[in-house]
Amino acid sequence: MSGQDRPSRPTLVTIANELGVSRQTVSNVLNNPGIVHPATRERVAAAIKRAGYRPSAAGRALRTQRSMAIGLRLYRAVDGINGAVMDRFVHSLADEAQRRGYHLTLLTAEDADDEVRKLETLFRSGSIDLAVLTDTGMDDPRPDQLAEAGIPFVAFGRPWGRPDPDAHPWVDVDGGAGSAAGASWLRELGHTAIGFLGWPEGSGVGDDRRAGWARAVAGLPASAELSVAVLDDHPSAGAEGAAELITRGATAIVCASDSLALGAVGRLRIAGLLGDDHIAPLVGFDDTPVARALGMSSVHQPVEAAAVAVLELAIDAVSANGSSGPGRLLQPTLVPRQLAAFAR
Amino acid sequence: MSGQDRPSRPTLVTIANELGVSRQTVSNVLNNPGIVHPATRERVAAAIKRAGYRPSAAGRALRTQRSMAIGLRLYRAVDGINGAVMDRFVHSLADEAQRRGYHLTLLTAEDADDEVRKLETLFRSGSIDLAVLTDTGMDDPRPDQLAEAGIPFVAFGRPWGRPDPDAHPWVDVDGGAGSAAGASWLRELGHTAIGFLGWPEGSGVGDDRRAGWARAVAGLPASAELSVAVLDDHPSAGAEGAAELITRGATAIVCASDSLALGAVGRLRIAGLLGDDHIAPLVGFDDTPVARALGMSSVHQPVEAAAVAVLELAIDAVSANGSSGPGRLLQPTLVPRQLAAFAR
DNA sequence: TCAGCCGTTTTGATCGATCAAAACGGCAAC
DNA sequence: GTTGCCGTTTTGATCGATCAAAACGGCTGA
Structure with a gap:
């Protein structure tokens, strides 16, 4: 039944050769459409659509040094009654990340140290660009450890017990x-x-x-x-x-x-x-x-809004604009x- | 304060040059330790550890055409009372995946069609190697669509309403x-x-x-x-x-x-x-x-065991061994x- | 006539890993 | 002394994308 041995996904070159243009032109149609001649742009766009071409995430990540992934620890569902809030948050975060071209990479951990260790491994291997911390506690050790390791992150939860309220970007509900x-x-x-x-x-x-x-x-x-x-x-x-x-x-x-x-x-x-x-x-x-x-x-708790805010700060953190201010306190409703x- | 401008993570070549060996030797120490001379192996291993070197996921993925990622749709927490089972399953799956060198990539979707569409995009871009389906319903359209698209997958849930019970790999609870x-x-x-x-x-x-x-x-x-x-x-x-x-x-x-x-x-x-x-x-x-x-x-429901079984079948599916049989029915306990x- | 510019397209280099094959030194067999 | 093999290491090619710079044809202005 196996028709072709190798499905061999199309690449930039496949599309380029098919039309007799260079690979860079195809790339430009996707990443910088403005500089491509409208006629060319449409021919290329049509070919891309026809072939169902999707840029290789690996190739792109290798060149740009960006994985477009966000690391998030999934806690063991201890309670599940209150865990429901975290559920909604994770879903909203995944949704919003997707909307912005990012996606969530899950990890599990034994404790805070293990979490940081695993985030560091993921970060150093280029699997994630940044992390999102949840459930920040009083004098949480993770922010300092992540900062030390040079890993950008945003916390869902205030920096409890810290002298400097703007030590790191955070979003929380009042x-x-x-x-x-x-x-x-x-x-x-x-x-x-x-x-x-x-x-x-x-x-x-x-x-x-x-x-x-x-x-x-x-x-x-x-x-x-x-x-x-x-x-x-x-x-x-x-x-x-x-x-x-x-x-x-x-x-x-x-x-x-x-x-x-x-x-x-x-x-x-x-x-x-x-x-x-x-x-x-x-x-x-x-x-x-x-x-x-x-x-x-x-x-x-307005977790959807929280997820949107977290992502905004997250993107700021990786692009190092620092324009939107470090902390956001959202209002709940009764x-x-x-x-x-x-x-x- | 910024000590060095570029942290510039170490690569295979960095480690290799430091020791005066070739990059392939360093690679072998990690992926094929058996063929490296023990003395060399230890010198290299020590250097890797010292530098905190982690292989680039992108470089590796580009060469091997494997992302080591599994796509999973996270449903909106409608109920949360019963959603708790799915919670435990997702956590267990993330845990087990991690143990085997894989990780979960989350996606959200509007409906089944949207889910398949997004999985296909992720798959064609090489972002995921396979998918895990949950909540399979009677005459679920997704298995056929994924098969059509050539995307390996494992379902948590039986192929309800299908004539062939082994149409695709699945795990379920009795x-x-x-x-x-x-x-x-x-x-x-x-x-x-x-x-x-x-x-x-x-x-x-x-x-x-x-x-x-x-x-x-x-x-x-x-x-x-x-x-x-x-x-x-x-x-x-x-x-x-x-x-x-x-x-x-x-x-x-x-x-x-x-x-x-x-x-x-x-x-x-x-x-x-x-x-x-x-x-x-x-x-x-x-x-x-x-x-x-x-x-x-x-x-x-034994969701931890289910997660283990799903991952076993999943790894079979991508390596195309087909040795462990397509369906697994686990027993719940009262x-x-x-x-x-x-x-x- | 020719230098200079502009809009568009192409070329070369690079990201970091792995595969496949070649190279190497040492040793035994003929 | 040459050949062949073995264990170990190195070299060249490749995966698929993007960046930076060069090339190209057409056009203007001196």
Whole structure:
């Protein structure tokens, strides 16, 4: 059945010979159409289309020293409830990269050191032009290591704990503003005892969200005692924390994640705090599919916009323009919801 | 601050000149160490390590006509509850690919045609050596189109609806066996009215799971009426379907997904069918994080093993050995659970 | 008439690796 | 002493593109 032994993809020379022009002219039609005579340009373009010719990525990469690839570590799906945000981000990033002629190259790693090591190998072999970091933590070691190795990168997440906020390009979502919006919404609903359910101090993201809640509940009585921290980002931990908050008098809760909120909703139901309007006095974070499915209110992160911003900074980083400024803080939006019938 | 203007990565020639050997010897140390004299080999290896030399992916790809990359479409995270399985699969695949010297190149697409078109562009430009298809549906058009274009590929999912089961290499999980295991487990618990909650006929995956349930409940009275189909893979649809099954007399339910099971658990609670042991008479599918969090029993798919198998077939496909056979059906496992306290 | 310029096209060199074949020194066989 | 072989190393060609500069024909202006 095998018709021809070698499919032998067409090259610049194939096309050039077919038309009796030089290879450079064919190349110019693709990369610098302006300098080619219109008549020639059309003949060449037609031949390219007819042959289904696609420039060799390897040949091009070898000459230009650019792979047009972006390295991204894919984390193990530990939770999957909150991992949904990262999912959306990766998809958006892949989409936007594609739109700009780049593409994502995935890697997996054991830990931060391993990630940097693998990024360095990919970079030195010319497999990627730059990296995108996600999940930046307090005093994250990766930015310095990448800078040391001369690898351009953009972080999705602020440089937490750094003296210089513009040490490297980053994009992030204003989590504090999200929690504040959630707390304010609960105030508007008439609540005066609004608790916060989050994690122990020390994580940049968690502290930021707590701070936002604190700003929004300022002035309400006893708000200081209504902050509870649990160790795990898990519904069972959320249930325990919510029970504690209710004991202390809270009638509404802002959570640092949808995982925690999922656990909290059961306690609110048991405590008879759900109300007749079926609006749970509860705000989760990340607007995950579970929140959408159950009808929990949650803070939505604009990951598509984040991906666009990351790519803009990324392209700046490799072309070394440095024109668009190092940091971008995007605003989340609160999505209020009514509990689904089956979840009441 | 910029010490040297050009970092100018080392090449084969750099290393070779440094030691006074030829470039080919350096190349051989990396690709064919056996034919190099041990003493030379060690000197060269030391120099490579010292310089932190990594072979240029572009140079190598140009010569060998291999990119060592695998194209994979990343779907938009529609649901995220069930998308979790795909998450784990992608991570495992990236991991296993890396272990074998390959890496994943992501793409996004609007639909199947767009996916094939983009894969073809990547393939013809030599950016990928092969593709991995996921979510194969009944009479999926992609296999034929890829074969037509001469693009090697492996599918994660059976060739549903095809006369020839070995039309192309594939790996899949035996969903029927999973549902059967779930139904059998419920029988062992003493249930005799076990319902199935799934989707309308016509989807390969859904029909397969229903068939497994049917096998396991054979012999029980009135089992034929205890199968209900809903249109959406969503908890609210699951709640409705479960209510219908309970009306028809079911005391236990096997679901085609965790999304459906999530909706069903509330109805079982309302109907007083949960029991004192806190084991919900319910089996979901895919063992997603939500199931783990709430304590729902579910069928777990061995995606890590699937990724390993896919890669094995993939490497066969590009080297054209065809030694390991075209199809692999893996067995899932049932994970029985007790409902978490907050979810009761 | 011829130098100079302009728009367009072609030529030569190069990116960094691997393949295939040649070269090399040493040694045994005839 | 020549031939042949063996283990190891080197040389030349090649993969497919882009950059930089040269070449080309036609035209203008001195």
